[in-house]
Structure formats: C-alpha cells, structure tokens
Amino acid sequence: MAMIEVRNLSKRYKKLDALSGVNFDIEQGDIFGYIGPNGAGKTTTIKILATLLLPTDGMAFIDGIDVVRDPMSVRRIIGYMPDFFGVYDEMKAWEYLDFFAACYRIPKAKRLGIIDDVLELTDLTTKKDVFVHELSRGMKQRLCLARCLVHDPKILLLDEPASGLDPRARIELRELLKELGRMGKTILVSSHILTELADFCNTVGIIEVGKMVLHGKIEDILREIKGARVLEIKVKDQDEAAKEVLLSHDKVEDVIIASPGFLKVHFNGETDDLPDLMDYLKEGGIRVLSFAEEETDLEDLFMRVTKGIVT
Ligand SMILES: Nc1ncnc2c1ncn2[C@@H]1O[C@H](COP(=O)(O)OP(=O)(O)OP(=O)(O)O)[C@@H](O)[C@H]1O
Numbered sequence: 001m002a003m004i005e006v007r008n009l010s011k012r013y014k015k016l017d018a019l020s021g022v023n024f025d026i027e028q029g030d031i032f033g034y035i036g037p038n039g040a041g042k043t044t045t046i047k048i049l050a051t052l053l054l055p056t057d058g059m060a061f062i063d064g065i066d067v068v069r070d071p072m073s074v075r076r077i078i079g080y081m082p083d084f085f086g087v088y089d090e091m092k093a094w095e096y097l098d099f100f101a102a103c104y105r106i107p108k109a110k111r112l113g114i115i116d117d118v119l120e121l122t123d124l125t126t127k128k129d130v131f132v133h134e135l136s137r138g139m140k141q142r143l144c145l146a147r148c149l150v151h152d153p154k155i156l157l158l159d160e161p162a163s164g165l166d167p168r169a170r171i172e173l174r175e176l177l178k179e180l181g182r183m184g185k186t187i188l189v190s191s192h193i194l195t196e197l198a199d200f201c202n203t204v205g206i207i208e209v210g211k212m213v214l215h216g217k218i219e220d221i222l223r224e225i226k227g228a229r230v231l232e233i234k235v236k237d238q239d240e241a242a243k244e245v246l247l248s249h250d251k252v253e254d255v256i257i258a259s260p261g262f263l264k265v266h267f268n269g270e271t272d273d274l275p276d277l278m279d280y281l282k283e284g285g286i287r288v289l290s291f292a293e294e295e296t297d298l299e300d301l302f303m304r305v306t307k308g309i310v311t
C-alpha cells in the first residue's frame with residue numbers, strides 16, 4: 001500500500017475547477033516533487049492532504065487513512081509546512097516550537113529535548129532564544145520546518161519550502177530534505193522549478209491547471225520530456241557521407257548538418273547504444289573528430305511541458 005494515495009481528487013471553488021481528477025501514489029520513503037506554475041493546484045492538493053480543505057470529489061489516503069473521514073488520525077502522522085509563515089510576534093524560537101509540541105500533546109518533560117533536536121537538525125541551535133520576528137526569512141523557513149518535525153511525523157507535506165530563499169539557503173534546505181529522506185520519511189515537496197527538485201526527488205508529478213500532466217519516476221519523466229536525445233558529432237570533410245551512414249542506422253531518426261563538419265543527430269537509443277553507433281560510423285568509413293550528447297536544459301523542457309496555459 002502506498003503511503004499517500006490520491007484518487008480522482010477534484011476541488012471546485014465556485015465556478016473554478018482548481019483540481020480535476022488528480023491521481024498519484026507516493027510510496028514509503030519516496031521524495032515526491034510536486035511541480036507546477038502559479039495557480040496549478042499544488043496548494044489546493046496539499047491542503048486537502050493536510051485535512052485543512054475538503055475535496056469536492058475523489059479521495060485521498062495517508063498511510064491508508066481517509067483524509068475526509070478521519071482527519072485527526074491523519075494529522076498525527078503528517079508534518080505540514082504551509083506556503084506562508086504567519087505572524088508570531090513576541091515569541092522566541094524555542095517557545096514557538098514548544099507551542100506546537102504542546103498542540104501535539106507532547107508532555108512538558110519531553111518537549112525540551114525534542115526542541116533541541118529539531119533546532120539542531122535545522123541548524124538553528126544558536127537562534128533558540130531569538131524572537132521569531134527577528135529571524136531572517138530563510139531562518140523562519142527552517143523554523144517552520146522544525147515545527148513540522150516536533151511530533152516526529154512519518155510524512156512531510158511541504159508547500160514551497162524553498163520560496164524566497166537565497167541560493168545558499170536553498171542548497172542547505174535541499175541537504176536537510178535529503179537527510180530527512182535518509183531518515184525514512186515520505187516527503188511531498190512542491191515547487192515551481194523542476195531543476196530545484198530534480199536532484200533529490202525520486203518521483204515527480206507535474207500539474208497544470210488542475211490536471212496531472214506527467215507523473216512517475218524522475219528518470220522516466222526526464223526521458224519522456226527529453227524525447228529523442230540529440231548527439232553532436234564532428235567530422236572532417238565527410239558531412240554528407242556521415243549523414244548517409246547515420247541515417248542508415250535503425251536508431252537514428254534524423255540528421256541535420258548544423259554547420260560544415262558539425263552534425264546534429266536525433267537518436268532514440270539508450271546510453272548503452274552509443275558505443276555501437278560510434279563503431280557503426282567507423283565501419284562506414286567515417287572518421288569522427290568528436291562525439292557528444294547535447295546538453296539539455298531542464299527548465300526549457302519543463303516550459304515545453306507546462307505551456308503556460310495558466311492565466
Ligand atoms: N479559497 C479560494 N477561493 C477561490 N479560488 C481559489 C481559492 N484558493 C485557490 N483558488 C484558485 O484555485 C487555483 C489553484 O490554486 P492553488 O493555490 O492550489 O495553486 P498553486 O499551484 O499552489 O499556485 P502557486 O504556485 O501560486 O502557489 C487557482 O486558480 C486559484 O485562484
């Protein structure tokens with residue numbers, strides 16, 4: 001059984017369909033990147049999973065528990081990080097965490113130890129006695145994550161935890177999420193930016209105007225949106241001959257002579273097929289000067305998948 005199961009989930013706000021029949025599963029230990037542009041429906045989905053919003057149709061289960069029928073049981077096993085921090089003036093960082101720990105009915109005697117642990121994990125130990133409103137945005141963001149961890153939930157629902165962070169803070173957050181993944185937590189993390197999540201999520205879902213466009217294992221998604229790979233091959237004075245040999249290969253779809261001696265090849269084989277293609281060229285009498293795969297720009301691909309239909 002998946003840790004998070006979303007079945008035909010729909011949400012309608014008056015006349016607007018914010019979610020229309022969304023389906024996905026997140027397995028135990030997965031880090032699932034939920035990606036989509038503004039207004040795609042990420043926050044709506046996460047709020048339903050966090051039992052803060054009722055769906056119009058469909059169902060969602062967290063560790064087998066129906067989020068609509070038994071929200072209290074769901075809340076005990078999830079940590080939800082909202083997309084905005086809220087206002088907590090005149091409260092020190094440790095008091096803030098103590099407040100949330102008390103909400104989860106953690107006994108007073110245990111709370112201080114837990115607070116020290118989550119402050120250390122989020123690298124905020126030195127800020128323990130600082131007022132919340134005196135923390136920088138990145139520190140507030142980490143404190144917010146610390147608060148999600150006080151009851152040691154097995155599932156984390158994080159709504160754009162990296163928004164507003166500087167590049168260094170983003171990298172630190174990424175390390176923290178990886179660490180939480182190693183601790184065995186199942187994590188759903190949303191973002192606008194595919195590349196921000198691509199190196200530590202093992203699964204992703206791309207949502208666009210309330211519909212899941214693509215979801216699955218990150219490698220499969222990347223392959224799917226990349227389509228055929230493009231190889232860049234340089235030859236000396238053999239442009240046409242090379243083109244002819246390449247086109248006779250069964251995994252070559254198209255060849256373009258981009259400039260003299262420089263060919264772009266649409267290849268639908270796997271990485272393991274590349275040495276064969278090199279041998280094939282050699283056997284065809286082509287002397288190759290260089291042979292490389294074109295760098296793909298993930299963000300560019302992402303823009304092609306989500307065509308900006310959202311207005
Ligand atoms: N309370 C509400 N009442 C009416 N419409 C809403 C409400 N909340 C969200 N919506 C609409 O639902 C759609 C999805 O919004 P949602 O907040 O889920 O998107 P999102 O993917 O989280 O976007 P962002 O990246 O901007 O956070 C949007 O069109 C939004 O205007």
Ligand SMILES: [Mg+2]
Nearest residue numbers: 042043044083
């Ligand atoms: Mg949102």
